[in-house]
Amino acid sequence: EVQLVQSGAEVKKPGESLKISCKGSGYNFTTNWLGWVRQMPGKGLEWMGIIYPGDSDTRDSPSFQGHVIISADKSISTAYLQWSSLKASDTAIYYCARVLHIAGGATDHFDYWGQGTLVTVSS
């Protein structure tokens, strides 16, 4: 059974750093792209970026580039999303999601999702 299990909720102050995680199981983590999606309170879905854990190749959204870093450790089947300096506007639920692969290759649609990590940034 494919599972993506994310780390727990976080409460941080502006300016603090944070790294949240997403552990995959039940499939070949190394050869499947994995993405991150933000959902601000009461709002829609925003794509942040994807990573190929096999070689850590990434595709980042310009909207988030320079503010977050997407990384992965294939040895423990875990992907990460990290901030060096949080802002109040980073308050959101962050989802990791596996990219759907079909016979023709990766589709860049997402077939399995983690449960979400709520990040609250407040002074």
Add this chain to the structure above:
Amino acid sequence: DIQMTQSPSSVSASVGDRVTITCRASQDISSWVAWYQQKPGKAPNLLIYAASVLQSGVPSRFSGSGAGTDFTLTISSLQPEDFGTYYCQQAKSFPLTFGGGTKVEIK
């Protein structure tokens, strides 16, 4: 960036009704569209990919159609468990983008 515009933003319908949600892309995206359902407090769930392919395990009352810039998600006979917010997503080019969502309520 490719903009995805969904309509309506909300719909209220009765059990058994046919519900149609549309998504318009700001440029030709071929068939690179997926549809997701999200229930309150839960992660999104993939319903349709490649515009019209039903994801495994998704009930057959859900269907997708369209190509180019105009796409449709149809629920042929609305069920009580179909409440939630529906999103389209394009995968033609980076950055990947989602529509603004359509909230479906059961009357």
